[in-house]
Amino acid sequence: MCFSPGADVVVGGIVVVIGADALRHVREPRQIALASLPLLFGLHQLDEAFVWLGLQGRVSESVERVGIWIYVLFALAALPALVPVAVLAVERSAGRRRMISALAALGIGIGIALASSLFRGSVDAAIDGRHIAYNVSALSQGRELTALYVVAACGALIVSSHRDLAALGLLNLVAVPVLMWMTVSGFISLWCFWAAIVSVIIDVHVRRSLAGRALRVT
Numbered sequence: 001m002c003f004s005p006g007a008d009v010v011v012g013g014i015v016v017v018i019g020a021d022a023l024r025h026v027r028e029p030r031q032i033a034l035a036s037l038p039l040l041f042g043l044h045q046l047d048e049a050f051v052w053l054g055l056q057g058r059v060s061e062s063v064e065r066v067g068i069w070i071y072v073l074f075a076l077a078a079l080p081a082l083v084p085v086a087v088l089a090v091e092r093s094a095g096r097r098r099m100i101s102a103l104a105a106l107g108i109g110i111g112i113a114l115a116s117s118l119f120r121g122s123v124d125a126a127i128d129g130r131h132i133a134y135n136v137s138a139l140s141q142g143r144e145l146t147a148l149y150v151v152a153a154c155g156a157l158i159v160s161s162h163r164d165l166a167a168l169g170l171l172n173l174v175a176v177p178v179l180m181w182m183t184v185s186g187f188i189s190l191w192c193f194w195a196a197i198v199s200v201i202i203d204v205h206v207r208r209s210l211a212g213r214a215l216r217v218t
Helices: 005-024 029-055 061-090 094-120 137-141 143-159 163-184 191-211
Strands: 123-127 132-136
Touching: 005 029, 005 191, 029 061, 029 123, 029 132, 029 191, 061 094, 061 123, 061 132, 061 143, 094 143, 132 137, 143 163, 163 191
Parallel strands: none
Antiparallel strands: 123 132
16 A cells, blocks of 8 residues: 555556566566566555545545455455465475475465455445555454464565575565554555565566576575
């Protein structure tokens, strides 16, 4: 999420371009899932622009509701599974693959559980200062699941033998709590800019892989 519909459109458009570049440099099928993440992040931001416009009364309520559901389903149900699966696909170390496989299984389970909770509960959104506050009953009823979400997504990156991906996982552990505090406190939402930074790191990783220079830990 970002602090205005305009910011979502601008940053989302930039991230879509970064995602297209990452996919353009894919040379092996196993890279597709990871390289597609920036494109999905960008589309996610563009989707939220429609949520903003709906809440401001500038598009129909039906468009707004579709936008809200796309936003929360991707953020809560898809990402916890997609991130570790994408990292697993590009991992070559057998030992690390076993650890990442366990985290991917955890992420898939969390995604299914959160999706089930979403459809059983209520999902709403409202403009709250300089961000959109998503009222998702599944989160209030499943804080343990959201903690495991972080373990699955960040853990898979940290375990990776690729240094840039491992560094990204560690950065997420620092950035995510800070961004959450800034959003919840009503200061400002900068998630879209973090998505852009993550997308650049992934794009650079894919480019390095193409050149045979991907950095790995031993």
